[in-house]
Amino acid sequence: MRTDSPASTKPANLVWHRIALWSVLLLFALVFLTPMYVMVTTSLKDMAQVRGGSLLSLPTSPSFDAWAKAWGSACTGIDCGGLKPFFMNSVMMVVPAVLISTAIGAVNGYVLSKWRFKGSEVMFALMLFGMFMPLQVVLLPMSQVLGWLGIASSIWGLVMVHIVAGLPSTTLFFRNYYVGLPDELVKAAMLDGAGFWRIFWRIIVPLSTPIFVVTLIWQFTNIWNDFLFGVVFSGGDSKPVTVGLNNLANTSSAVKEYNVDMAAAMIAGLPTLFVYIVAGKYFVRGLTAGAVKG
Known part of the structure; x- marks a missing residue:
């Protein structure tokens, strides 16, 4: 009966270890980057899409209007000069x-x-x-x-x-x-x-x-x-x-x-x-x- 030698099974084990490692790293990266993804996509939406769309949905017509308002005209208390x-x-x-x-x-x-x-x-x-x-x-x-x-x-x-x-x-x-x-x-x-x-x-x-x-x-x-x-x-x-x-x-x-x-x-x-x-x-x-x- 044929049995695989340790030398032949070692590369296969190494490949599976790398796959498992990369899977875990990608999972952590996904969890870590999801809030930033939500922030970026939400900032590029208008309020109609924010209210009616999904939190994870991409903006249908990306716009930097929210960025312009946050920078120059958004209100912070009674002052409306933005950030x-x-x-x-x-x-x-x-x-x-x-x-x-x-x-x-x-x-x-x-x-x-x-x-x-x-x-x-x-x-x-x-x-x-x-x-x-x-x-x-x-x-x-x-x-x-x-x-x-x-x-x-x-x-x-x-x-x-x-x-x-x-x-x-x-x-x-x-x-x-x-x-x-x-x-x-x-x-x-x-x-x-x-x-x-x-x-x-x-x-x-x-x-x-x-x-x-x-x-x-x-x-x-x-x-x-x-x-x-x-x-x-x-x-x-x-x-x-x-x-x-x-x-x-x-x-x-x-x-x-x-x-x-x-x-x-x-x-x-x-x-x-x-x-x-x-x-x-x-x-x-x-x-x-x-x-x-x-």
Whole structure:
């Protein structure tokens, strides 16, 4: 009687394992992407099709009218200027907050990994404590500090809040990455007469591209998507896009325009989606290069 050898059954088993793996992955991808599919298709429908059609049906005559209204004329409370001013507020807040928190985190990580001093480990542990502290705890003291500085309810107040809140994570990323760099590089540069800043700019920074990408994407996503700080520390003219989206979705009107709400949600989420599509592979490379190691 003929029996198959292990060598002949191994490829068949491997094929079935791959089929099962891809099936599970495709199922998870389908579940994950279904809400986005609903958002995109609903935003391209008119209200007649939204009311009379299926949630999963494709738009019969796609139109960007809902997108135009969400951007420029949808009402958020008594203001009917759309998401445009809120979107610009987020841009003005995110750019300096991301750049400054990343730059300070790079210097902190450089000091805590290559220029250790007495008590540096304790300082690093205290900074890490900030990553696990509930954000609600800092709302009252932070509002008092912003009031003392005269930047309460302003975009620069939000910038400062996000810089302070982001320092623990940016410091952790850079510190753990720089620990993996050979100390001999710094010692050799010191023997050649290079100082603190020259070593940082000429040696450390050129080797830090992966971790800079990771930190920039991480900070951009956290700050752009933040709602708590935006709703607590912003004023009438400094509200970010997440607060504007919330106000738009909760504004009462005679007819609830779900297509406009979905278009507004897509507009608010497009920047982070764009960043991950463009730089997602570099984010993964940066993580594997040691961003969360140690």
